[in-house]
Amino acid sequence: MLSNRAGKIKPSPTLAMDAKAKAIKAEGSDIVNFGVGEPDFDTPDNIKEAAIKAIREGFTKYTPVGGIDPLKDAVIEKFMKDNNLNYTRDEIIVSCGAKHSLYNIAQALFGPGDEVLIPSPYWVSYPDQVLLNEAMPVFVKTYEADSFMVKPEAIKSHITNKTKALILNSPSNPTGLTYDKKSLERIAEIVAKHNLYVISDEIYEKLLYDGVMHYSIASLDKEIKSRTIVVNGLSKSYAMTGWRIGFAAGPKEIIKAMTNIQSQSTSNPTSISQKAAVEALTGPQDFIKNMLSEFDRRRIFLIKELNSIPGISCITPTGAFYAFPNTSKLYGKSSGSIRISSSTDLALFLLEKANVALVHGGAFGDDNYIRLSYATSIDEIKKGAGRIREAVNQLS
Numbered sequence: 001m002l003s004n005r006a007g008k009i010k011p012s013p014t015l016a017m018d019a020k021a022k023a024i025k026a027e028g029s030d031i032v033n034f035g036v037g038e039p040d041f042d043t044p045d046n047i048k049e050a051a052i053k054a055i056r057e058g059f060t061k062y063t064p065v066g067g068i069d070p071l072k073d074a075v076i077e078k079f080m081k082d083n084n085l086n087y088t089r090d091e092i093i094v095s096c097g098a099k100h101s102l103y104n105i106a107q108a109l110f111g112p113g114d115e116v117l118i119p120s121p122y123w124v125s126y127p128d129q130v131l132l133n134e135a136m137p138v139f140v141k142t143y144e145a146d147s148f149m150v151k152p153e154a155i156k157s158h159i160t161n162k163t164k165a166l167i168l169n170s171p172s173n174p175t176g177l178t179y180d181k182k183s184l185e186r187i188a189e190i191v192a193k194h195n196l197y198v199i200s201d202e203i204y205e206k207l208l209y210d211g212v213m214h215y216s217i218a219s220l221d222k223e224i225k226s227r228t229i230v231v232n233g234l235s236k237s238y239a240m241t242g243w244r245i246g247f248a249a250g251p252k253e254i255i256k257a258m259t260n261i262q263s264q265s266t267s268n269p270t271s272i273s274q275k276a277a278v279e280a281l282t283g284p285q286d287f288i289k290n291m292l293s294e295f296d297r298r299r300i301f302l303i304k305e306l307n308s309i310p311g312i313s314c315i316t317p318t319g320a321f322y323a324f325p326n327t328s329k330l331y332g333k334s335s336g337s338i339r340i341s342s343s344t345d346l347a348l349f350l351l352e353k354a355n356v357a358l359v360h361g362g363a364f365g366d367d368n369y370i371r372l373s374y375a376t377s378i379d380e381i382k383k384g385a386g387r388i389r390e391a392v393n394q395l396s
């Protein structure tokens with residue numbers, strides 16, 4: 001008999017879609033995969049070399065649970081340089097990916113009776129991590145007309161005496177939108193007034209376009225910093241998804257609790273990956289600029305293509321590597337015996353009829369949309385967009 005907890009959660013829908021697309025591809029079908037949530041770039045050589053050196057030197061044993069000091073120092077330096085945030089070693093934890101840091105936070109802060117505010121659309125793991133800790137996710141709907149930024153009044157109207165925290169994600173997966181400083185200031189005010197915590201997932205902070213700036217809510221003032229746990233990692237910025245290095249920064253007591261939890265679950269993140277992470281953070285940074293200019297080219301191309309397909313409209317994302325087009329005008333249409341009435345129907349139709357894999361918006365809490373990752377080549381994007389156009393044109 002499985003636990004009550006295990007019954008409450010589902011597998012990550014984005015990872016499931018990716019697995020499905022890869023399985024169809026393995027059977028010989030030529031799938032265009034817009035489903036992936038990881039850069040298609042290889043990890044830079046200097047980072048790989050640092051890992052190889054670590055292995056050669058025998059740096060292959062347990063390390064301190066929350067990360068080696070040189071890595072913590074590199075993380076501290078990063079926060080100083082990128083976010084104007086000042087932390088000490090006991091305010092930092094390195095985990096097995098940002099997802100693991102987020103999970104440690106959920107374990108350290110949430111329990112039965114707690115409510116956690118999650119602006120929707122949201123990244124798929126937030127609600128399930130809250131549920132795994134027997135707390136309640138409370139969704140706060142955001143709207144395309146507001147660039148999917150959560151309105152301070154909407155946060156306010158969902159706060160009860162059980163509300164414990166707000167999860168923010170900027171730049172956002174799935175919408176690709178980035179919070180401006182003014183909005184963050186207004187959110188910070190409410191958070192302080194109602195004595196909440198903020199969990200700020202900033203994993204896409206380096207993937208920004210059109211001159212948009214990233215602000216960490218924690219950097220606004222001392223008060224909000226004392227209530228915020230900032231989460232970041234190397235997966236997206238350095239094309240290091242498989243290395244599993246993420247980190248969090250926040251109040252000492254919370255970091256200490258997270259470290260204890262980590263010590264009883266995974267112990268330290270891989271020693272070899274930690275050495276690679278030091279190199280990623282302190283070595284040359286031009287890789288990011290090159291990757292970003294390629295992402296930018298694809299972004300502009302894909303958004304233009306999507307907007308030229310009748311029935312689809314897509315706002316221009318300013319961060320991350322996702323397009324989140326509105327497909328609701330297609331619902332109610334049919335092709336032969338297939339009727340499209342939801343984002344799930346549409347995603348399945350495109351997978352089966354057009355050999356295009358993407359993720360239905362329902363997975364992120366909004367059925368009016370689908371998510372396409374443009375972490376794939378321009379040629380694939382061109383091919384995929386053409387297939388979507390053709391398939392959508394068959395709907396009437």
Ligand SMILES: *Cc1c(COP(=O)(O)O)cnc(C)c1O
Nearest residue numbers: 097098099123173203233235246
């Ligand atoms: C990819 C992703 C993560 C997790 O990244 P890892 O460091 O690989 O665990 C966290 N949050 C968001 C929004 C993501 O898209």
